[in-house]
Amino acid sequence: MKNLRNLLLFSTLAAAACNSGNRQTSAEDSTAIKAIDSAALAQDISVLASDEFQGRKPFTIGEDKTLEYLTKRFKEIGLQPGNDTSFLQEVPMVEIRSVPEGDLRIAGKTGELKLTYLDQYVAGTKRVQDRVAIDKSEMVFAGFGIVAPEYNWNDYANLDVKGKTVVVMVNDPGFYDSTLFKGKTRTMTYYGRWTYKFEEAARQGAAGILIIHDVLPASYGWPVVRSGWSKPKLDLQTADNNMSRAAIEGWLTQESAKKLFQLAGVPDSVMDQAKHPGFKAVPLGVTASLALKNKTRKSVSHNVAALLPGSERKNEYIIYSAHWDHLGIGEAVRGDSIYNGALDNASGVAGLLQLATAFSKLKEAPKRSILFLALTGEEQGLLGSEYYAAHPIFPVKSTVADINMDVLNFFGRTKDITIIGKGQSDLDDYAAKAAEKQGRYLVPEANPSGGWFFRSDHFNFAKVGIPALYPGSGTKSLAHDSLWAPDHAAAYGRDHYHSPFDQMDPSWELSGMVEDVRFLFDVGVTLSNEDKFPQWKEGSEFKSKR
Template structure:
């Protein structure tokens, strides 16, 4: 996947010329990074889930660190921004029943399906709701695509495929080929089903197009989940959920519809949604709890342009205490995302010892990322600093602790000029820049920078993840596979003093700090590139 270094863009050169060359000489402390992760990922912090003792300890720790660095409160006189959330603890029925054609299929909860509701009600259900296969569940006018054309699904339950029609098509011009569009995200599937008036929406899980295995679905969509507490919100289906591929096969075998044939047809523009001739029933009981979580925010005021802002972001939360696996029930979230939070603290500490930047620099540790980017979504909807005055966002989520990397992998490569600035800094470190090697997994839509992008703010999400400086590509690939298969969203995502090193984390932190300083000390505004779906939002 290595890409030859290209000539630097004119935009990057302009930024380079206007940067304070003395500003970036302060090093990021590896010892500080280690200390932050030891604390944030400790069992004492209980997996840092909102509404728990772990949140209180995490928020207090972050505030104490920002105060120790001499940073100002970022929200008036406060270091926090309240985020009103509602916690729904979903208890689905033990089975999902599918009946029709004289046949009956019983699917087992957690093993074959997960179900929940975003409605703030004590009980939600679908009872003998007609099942409709709606392909990918996509309505995309710019691609002349409408999976719901010609069918009314009001009050019915749609079954849809994960990802979008372009995935694995071999055609880079069909949607975006292997690169997932927002139409491929599970959040979009539910949003579109709601717009269509569906009573339920079930996504068929498959590991490769989803980007994660069933254990992630099982762990993430069972038990308590958080949502923004917004009264009078838009229509929501009664039941949302996932089913395994094997469960989908059982359902299609009970119908008169050939699953394999229709999965192929789903990639065709003339695809038509089809009733499966079956009805589905399942119920969910909710425990409801309302409370406030908190984003933590601090800043360094700019010396010349205090009303223009560069925002660093990282989510402080993880999954808390959950289902026990191999005798451990604390989901510590050392990599996800104590590492990104620690790196942001390292940048804040280093910048606090430098000359004051021309533009203001904001450090925003957001809550409830794991529940759907809720802290950053609330910030984007209720900004402390207006998007029109926010020059850029630099997001940190999962900074590897395996040593220094040759690469800088940019998630959402081709989106904005920030990657040109990052390429310049990477080159100065003897590194190269590459696009995300797995664009089909939709990582651009899976971390907090996406909420900034949605309101038009150019956002960078990048770190070294592909080639180790001395141990090569295969070494990193093997570690990535171990993490994905056994640690991601599991209790084994823990700090290991015998294997974690902090040189690479510090190197990435230095790079992201330098990018932020170039923007903060420049007169230029980085732009979205042609073809970005966010360009028109910024221009408006």
């Protein structure tokens, strides 16, 4: 009995020694590092992702509970309010719930096409108005809907789309041709993002814009579009109530687009032609009609900000960010309507709390200040970070870096760690050193054509010039075979991501999450004790902003 107990004790210690990873850090640091552990991460995730928090949608009781919990936790940890005397930063938003008055009707010379909401198309609006409509709006196929002088590409060349409805393809030409855009590295540019396409259509004066969905270039299936658009949408409040946006913004299924081209008498090979330079937009000779009734509600959501003041350079800031919000209560799937968002992004917020704990336990306080930001409205279009970047609590110029967490590792330790947008900034070099201390190495994202660097909050910090680090889980499992990590990542994307089944799961191996958060801690500790400002690398689209 005693021997067995000793044996168990020994193996536990041996495992702990293997897990500690950071062999070269000082003793002080290792005390702090050990504060980051799997039980604490699991505890915070299980609270934030519980049904009681109702999927943490802004403006709901889920927001109240989340703010209360995070404020309590940051106080327990001993941090100061990040926004003067408050842990909260108000983010004025507007919620728009759009319901179509009928089908999307597309009329041509030979007949009419009636498309059913959610099954065949989705539509919404950013205009804060009781009703928006397009009525017999001429339709034009405008390729990718991109104006990119630096790539010598203009889908709107010599085209007047005022009052018209443009139909465009998702992603950018580099997805199909390695000589175009960033095709060589299969990296999606911002021009490939649907958010850009809506912005550009508005600049061109279009009344409506519909994006043709396609699984591969979009990197997600129609159910993701459908569930995202079937719920009320949030936006930041703006002075013009978003009247500069197109009245109708939406998506068509691939099937609907083919029916549209058929009605227009245009071969659907036009979508292939649009992938080549020199393509000219094609008027479709058909019109679109659709009206949306909107219920709008202005309200205030909140970012949560907690500060650990620096000991020497307290007017310089390192931000750790993670969005606290998720999708709330939505369309039921197999009887479950609560979108818990356990990995997306209760895990990132748990990481944030663990980082705060670790920093507060450092024997020597960091020289620079650390701001822990739990952001709102990420799922609604990166709104909390957009608001912070436009209304920073601390000056952008004095902000050294943003380190962002969104969906952490749940499948155990890995030999590598992914850097999304690898090659963008000097932060890669800090990350490489921190990874090396753990006996690991950096890899670029496996699917750069998904545009992942534009899909979480660090993007809004990058847009104002703050170097941003956005790591993803590793790809090579330490304890399992080579398919383990990619299979788990794929299964998450297929069966859990943005569905009611992103739930806390006892089968998760949290050792990988622990190691990844410790890795981010190391990066932050190094940055916090330096006086250098990391820069964007040559060729980064954000370099000119710093």
